[in-house]
Amino acid sequence: MEKKIDRGKRFVYEQAQLFRCPLCHTSMKGSAAGLICENQHRFDVSKKGTLFFLTHQVKTDYDHEMFAARRRMIQSGMYQPLLKRLAALVPSAGTLLDVGCGEGSFLDLLLEQTGQQAAIGFDISKEGVYMATEQPQPAFWCVADLTNLPFADKRFDTVLNIFSPSNYREFARILKPAGQLLKVVPGPRYLQELRQAFYPEDVTKQQYSNAPVVTKFTEFYRHFESEEITYQFEIPAERRLDLLEMSPLEWGVKPERKAELKKQPLSKITVDLLLLKGENSAFL
Ligand SMILES: [Zn+2]
Numbered sequence: 001m002e003k004k005i006d007r008g009k010r011f012v013y014e015q016a017q018l019f020r021c022p023l024c025h026t027s028m029k030g031s032a033a034g035l036i037c038e039n040q041h042r043f044d045v046s047k048k049g050t051l052f053f054l055t056h057q058v059k060t061d062y063d064h065e066m067f068a069a070r071r072r073m074i075q076s077g078m079y080q081p082l083l084k085r086l087a088a089l090v091p092s093a094g095t096l097l098d099v100g101c102g103e104g105s106f107l108d109l110l111l112e113q114t115g116q117q118a119a120i121g122f123d124i125s126k127e128g129v130y131m132a133t134e135q136p137q138p139a140f141w142c143v144a145d146l147t148n149l150p151f152a153d154k155r156f157d158t159v160l161n162i163f164s165p166s167n168y169r170e171f172a173r174i175l176k177p178a179g180q181l182l183k184v185v186p187g188p189r190y191l192q193e194l195r196q197a198f199y200p201e202d203v204t205k206q207q208y209s210n211a212p213v214v215t216k217f218t219e220f221y222r223h224f225e226s227e228e229i230t231y232q233f234e235i236p237a238e239r240r241l242d243l244l245e246m247s248p249l250e251w252g253v254k255p256e257r258k259a260e261l262k263k264q265p266l267s268k269i270t271v272d273l274l275l276l277k278g279e280n281s282a283f284l
Helices: 004-014 064-078 080-089 105-114 126-132 168-174 192-198 211-220 237-245 248-252 255-263
Strands: 028-030 034-037 042-044 095-099 118-123 140-143 156-162 175-186 225-234 268-279
Touching: 004 028, 004 034, 004 140, 064 105, 064 126, 064 237, 080 105, 080 175, 080 225, 080 268, 095 105, 105 118, 105 156, 118 126, 126 140, 156 168, 168 175, 168 211, 175 211, 192 248, 192 255, 192 268, 211 268, 237 255
Parallel strands: 095 118, 095 156, 118 140, 156 175
Antiparallel strands: 028 034, 034 042, 175 268, 225 268
């Protein structure tokens, strides 16, 4: 089997036109070690087959344990209806970028269905990106900054943005004129059983509104489509403890409350999502 580093090098060599230098914004070309820009800034592919585009180290709140719990939940089928819908919207050939890919399961499971030609996932978390390199599908993974994407103008057919922050101007820049942004945000009932179980006395923490995110989205698109995807997921018995660890909801929970929940974990959870689709031609 091809080594991760060789697979990564081959990808960036063949797809160098997708990238641009995050330092000076000139174009990149393939080198023996990775990519090099017109001003000789070099980006070498790591042993894990990734590229690191940040100019400084960033510490994130998502640790290995949370990524691992998320991975097990996503792979248990919790988001299968969402993935099926996304697969229907993503062209079967083309370029795909997953923004804030985390440990890579969403992109990997999507590629299983779509067979994308060139797919890149990036995250600001080095930990997440390293974990993503364990995924079986041949995506390329890198560490990058959302506000200064290391990608060239008008190169991507689809930008995927699942549960992660957005930079709409950067997305519009790198998308082809006929490209699309697919953004997934939680709906008001997303994980509601978990919110109630974590914070039985705190009504404000039990509630969630995506209104500010949706409003922001509408400010950037002349018109757009939106679709609610809502269902109940029966949590496999062996995954019920993972649900407690997979999201930032867990950060403020009292330890004794969590200990109680571990003894009697939830068996069903509501997945309530809003899928927003913006055509780049409608970008304001
Ligand atoms: Zn440069």
